[in-house]
Amino acid sequence: MTQTSSRPDAPHGGGAEQSRGEHHHALAADGVSAAGSIVMAVAGSAPAYSIAATTATLVGAAALGAPAALLWCGIPMLGIAWAFLYLGRLDVNAGAAYSWVARALHPILGFLSGWALVISATIFMVAGALPAGAMTVTLFAPEQAGNVPLITGIGALWFLVMAACVLFGVHVTARAQWIMSVIEVGILVLFAVLMIVRAATSAHAGPSFSWDWLGFQHLTGQGVFVSAALIAAFYFWGWDVAANLNEETKDGHRSAGSAGIIGVIIVFLLFEIFTIATLVILPAKTIEANSANVLSVLGDAVWPGIGGKLLVIAVALSTIATLETTLIQVTRTLFSMGRDHTIPKAFGRIHPKWRTPAFATLVVVGVSIVLFVGSNFIGNVGDIMGSAIASIGIQIAFYYTLAGVAVVVAYRRVLLKSVKNFILIGLWPAVGAVFMGVIFVVGIVQNFQGDAIVVNILGLGLIVLGVVPIAIFYRKAREYYTRRPLELPEELDAAAPPNIDDRDPAAR
Numbered sequence: 001m002t003q004t005s006s007r008p009d010a011p012h013g014g015g016a017e018q019s020r021g022e023h024h025h026a027l028a029a030d031g032v033s034a035a036g037s038i039v040m041a042v043a044g045s046a047p048a049y050s051i052a053a054t055t056a057t058l059v060g061a062a063a064l065g066a067p068a069a070l071l072w073c074g075i076p077m078l079g080i081a082w083a084f085l086y087l088g089r090l091d092v093n094a095g096a097a098y099s100w101v102a103r104a105l106h107p108i109l110g111f112l113s114g115w116a117l118v119i120s121a122t123i124f125m126v127a128g129a130l131p132a133g134a135m136t137v138t139l140f141a142p143e144q145a146g147n148v149p150l151i152t153g154i155g156a157l158w159f160l161v162m163a164a165c166v167l168f169g170v171h172v173t174a175r176a177q178w179i180m181s182v183i184e185v186g187i188l189v190l191f192a193v194l195m196i197v198r199a200a201t202s203a204h205a206g207p208s209f210s211w212d213w214l215g216f217q218h219l220t221g222q223g224v225f226v227s228a229a230l231i232a233a234f235y236f237w238g239w240d241v242a243a244n245l246n247e248e249t250k251d252g253h254r255s256a257g258s259a260g261i262i263g264v265i266i267v268f269l270l271f272e273i274f275t276i277a278t279l280v281i282l283p284a285k286t287i288e289a290n291s292a293n294v295l296s297v298l299g300d301a302v303w304p305g306i307g308g309k310l311l312v313i314a315v316a317l318s319t320i321a322t323l324e325t326t327l328i329q330v331t332r333t334l335f336s337m338g339r340d341h342t343i344p345k346a347f348g349r350i351h352p353k354w355r356t357p358a359f360a361t362l363v364v365v366g367v368s369i370v371l372f373v374g375s376n377f378i379g380n381v382g383d384i385m386g387s388a389i390a391s392i393g394i395q396i397a398f399y400y401t402l403a404g405v406a407v408v409v410a411y412r413r414v415l416l417k418s419v420k421n422f423i424l425i426g427l428w429p430a431v432g433a434v435f436m437g438v439i440f441v442v443g444i445v446q447n448f449q450g451d452a453i454v455v456n457i458l459g460l461g462l463i464v465l466g467v468v469p470i471a472i473f474y475r476k477a478r479e480y481y482t483r484r485p486l487e488l489p490e491e492l493d494a495a496a497p498p499n500i501d502d503r504d505p506a507a508r
Helices: 034-045 047-090 097-104 107-140 148-167 170-201 224-236 252-281 284-289 294-302 307-339 358-377 379-390 392-410 419-449 453-464 467-473
Strands: none
Touching: 034 047, 034 170, 034 252, 034 307, 047 097, 047 107, 047 170, 047 224, 047 252, 047 284, 047 294, 047 307, 047 392, 047 419, 097 107, 097 307, 097 392, 107 148, 107 307, 107 358, 107 392, 107 453, 107 467, 148 170, 148 307, 148 358, 170 252, 170 294, 170 307, 224 252, 224 392, 224 419, 252 294, 294 307, 307 358, 392 419, 392 453, 419 453
């Protein structure tokens, strides 16, 4: 199979310039196992955090249609995961969509894809640090639950600990994720079983489950489906961190993409089980009254006395873990940009000992801490950050849409060679791209029609701001803006000579 990297002179799997002796651009290879890549993908979606923080919002938007919203968003999201798998086989690059979209569609679109991820991930890290502090205080000092300075300080401390893990090497990062994610998912699986048993054998406060909850019957009404889909999309976001680690993953051109698909499936099952259980076990008023952390209330209902505390632990671990995976995404994307000179080249250098993008990590940590502290102590900044967090959905939909289109364009010559190619490389990613594109456009329109114009200004405005580094670094990044298109593997390339035996080097 012919494998191409992000640079014409780069060895497979490195996306670096070792062939020219520039070792400072080489990330640590094989630092993440195939299983570790799956752990990263699951942690990136932060299942416990997403369930705790977003279930009430989803139920408020869709009521009994919440499970259907997750299902009908999960299917196209899996299509985007298939797109990442096949694009990753053509180009092993820490920038992921930043590189793939550039080579399949256009370099400017590729840069804006990476830029959208950087912006959305930075905002999310600011948003995620506060819950990490709040959950820690809830566990160890519940009487201090209203102490904003304490919560802010502990949240910042957790963020710095995760930043240190990311900085000190991918091996440290992977070990930390194994510990946190295995405990988190283990607790969630335990409670999933308990909730299924409880719902099947005991009286419950909510309605009995019906299979029509997975249909469209409860998603009718003006704007209901789109609003629910926007929320559901935020549930899933983050699994693609596995793609940003492809240069550092063993057999990354295959393992990273497969991990994304497995991760989407795992979190989808968890999301569905807990959402259905919430509707069945808890009254609607209880869900609404505990919107900040409905998961702990659900835990107490299923296992009185200890259940709530265990699920708070799961949420705390999930929040802390996703800070790490989000930091990985933004630093690896900035590293790839710096390596291509589309932003200052200092971002593309790595620490000689830890083999991590140290400069990019320190810059992101500094910016995030300033925004985090400011958003919690300065009223105006806090209001701005609240609107900015809502704009993340726009930025997610933007770069997922482009990735879905990119795989169809890159593989266009072979889509009709087999049913598998047509469905997994063509139809399914195309459906995902259309779905995300509709969310992107309709979400913007709804914001203009409502009172959320600031969300559009931040969501679109921060993406458009990416034209500034494009204009400044266009000449220095000539190699990026003129790079060759993605090349198909020989076994799929319709233009390749027939009867080539990949096992026989002499046949090439």
